[in-house]
Amino acid sequence: MIEFLSKKLVVFALCSLSLWSVMAQEKEAVPKLFQEFKSMQKTDERFHYFFSTRNRYIDNSAYDWQAMVNLYHNNSKKEYDSLSVTKYEIMQAQLFYDIGDFSKSVAIANNLYDNLEGLDLEEKRILLDLIDDNYAKLGLYDRQFEIRNEKKKLGISDKVVFYDIYASLGLHRKAMDDYIKDMLKTLGEDDYFGQAEYQNNVGTYLLLDMSTPTALTYYKKAEGFINVYLNDISRQKTEQEIIKGNLLKGVIEGNIGKCYARLKEFDLAIPFLENSIATIEEYNMGEFFKEYVVNTLELSDCHLQKEEYGKARELLLKVAALNSVDNIVRRNGLLAAYFDRTGDYKNSVDYLKRNVKIMDSLNKNESSMKKQQLAAVAGQEIEYSKKMMEEQKLDLEKSKSDLQAKDERIHIVFISLIFTLLGFAGLVYAYLKSIKNQRLIEDQKKIIEASLVEKDSLLKEIHHRVKNNLQMVSSLLSLQTKNTRSKAAIQALEEGKSRVKAMALIHQKLYQNDDLSVIEMQGYIESLINSVQSVYKKGGHSINITIDAEGVELDIDRAIPFGLILNELVSNSFKYAFPDEVKDDGNGKIYIHLNKNNEKGYFEYSDNGIGLPEDTDIRENSSMGIRLINRLVNQLQSTLNIDKTTEGVRFWFNFK
Known part of the structure; x- marks a missing residue:
């Protein structure tokens, strides 16, 4: 696994070396953010400025920032300023991530994670988000669960989600189902930006799952919502909100263009892709944006299909800085196709060989790693579901005991009130007061009953999820059976699958029952x-x-x-x-x-x-x-x- 990750990181590092110099050359008229960073005297000011400046590499590369942060870090060590040392090390971890050296980034971040208690909440949030992102880049999806669980414990996030991990493992339909289930509860009807983002993400899951026509429908809905958001003059928007909205619009237009390209409707695809690239260039403010590269490559492919070779070549040369192995492979393939169609077969073969080398280095262990990661993530989700079920049971028991205690207090107050009223106002007044209190008790009982109904529904949902997770384990055993030749092993796997089904049936009967006990x-x-x-x-x-x-x-x-x-x-x-x-x-x-x-x-x-x-x-x-x-x-x-x-x-x- 280490060998596989190291090969993958070499490719990332090579394509990242040219990224920062390209960005610095494209935007020369922007204020010197790096100089402003150096002019600051306090570590806290530098720390907040570094993480709040999203376009910090517009005038100086990440390597310039890294050299300066290293200098500040060494000075803080000499002065024995431990708080400043920690802040500069968090910045160093972020810089290694931005450069593409994810192994060094996560090594620094994990070292700081061991001393997590000494950090404030904002530093914890930045550090945990960074570790989460590094594990995603390195393909260590099971480790992401641990970090997300820690964020939930700290109150940084309110739940542990799995759908982006399942999408990275290729289970796009499951990722989409989990995403829809989580997001539909939180979206408001008048949240046009949120609706646009939601429709775009669902469309992306469908596009990854090769359901292009359905994905196009969702992207069209997303386009409608983002246009309403940007044109809504009744709601004031900050400059950052306008930039964010236009960037999302550029992403959505690019996704629509990609759908048309896959459907071979290149004349429809080209305007959307061109608009997307122009929008991202205008509002990106110097920060590298992966959709810009993907859409440029897609546009080049469209021109190749239309035999417009000059335009295709110009676009391919434009995206010299790539940010992923997939983009490198795509660009090499397009260049091979371009040289093949223009008669330069030597260069065509050369680019095809480059792709073969890359794919050989990546595919060697990727399939088995994905299976291991999928099994680990599925197991963790099952454990998480069980833990949630136990927590719900404890909450239900506590709720029942609290309600009993509340009933007892109400009865005590009620009896005391009767005796007090008997002493001051007589039997008639006490009788009228008791009726009023009795109504209050009935209202409380209705609230309690509604709460119990809600808890029962949650328990049924948990049993349903456990049943689904056990069925996933059964599916994994079926998949392993197909890849096993030993009859004894196949028989053992089939017996295991049968036992898993027997347990899954228990949970199915529970959530179908009115009585969950x-x-x-x-x-x-x-x-x-x-x-x-x-x-x-x-x-x-x-x-x-x-x-x-x-x-x-x-x-x-x-x-x-x-x-x-x-x-x-x-x-x-x-x-x-x-x-x-x-x-x-x-x-x-x-x-x-x-x-x-x-x-x-x-x-x-x-x-x-x-x-x-x-x-x-x-x-x-x-x-x-x-x-x-x-x-x-x-x-x-x-x-x-x-x-x-x-x-x-x-x-x-x-x-x-």
């Missing part, structure tokens, strides 16, 4: 049997299955072990108990009995198959399935009993 076992067992039968299609549906669990309800701590036990027993019956001739003639039988009376319960499972082999030693637990069943029965504080009969086998145990 228990599961009705008759329906659950029927659903579980159907799930197992769908796996063992050959002969599985010709076996007669009798389920006797009507009226039995179990909590989730008992239902999950029962589901896994039953999943093992039924799977074993389908796989081993019935020969093909028994499956075909319909004489195979399975009997499942579950009974619970007050504190005592009884479970029995039997089939009339060929039974266990004579040499099976149950105590040694030679079977993986029986070992698992024994552990699950022990979890229920009971002991598994197995009877070998002439007609199959019988498993049974008592439980509390």
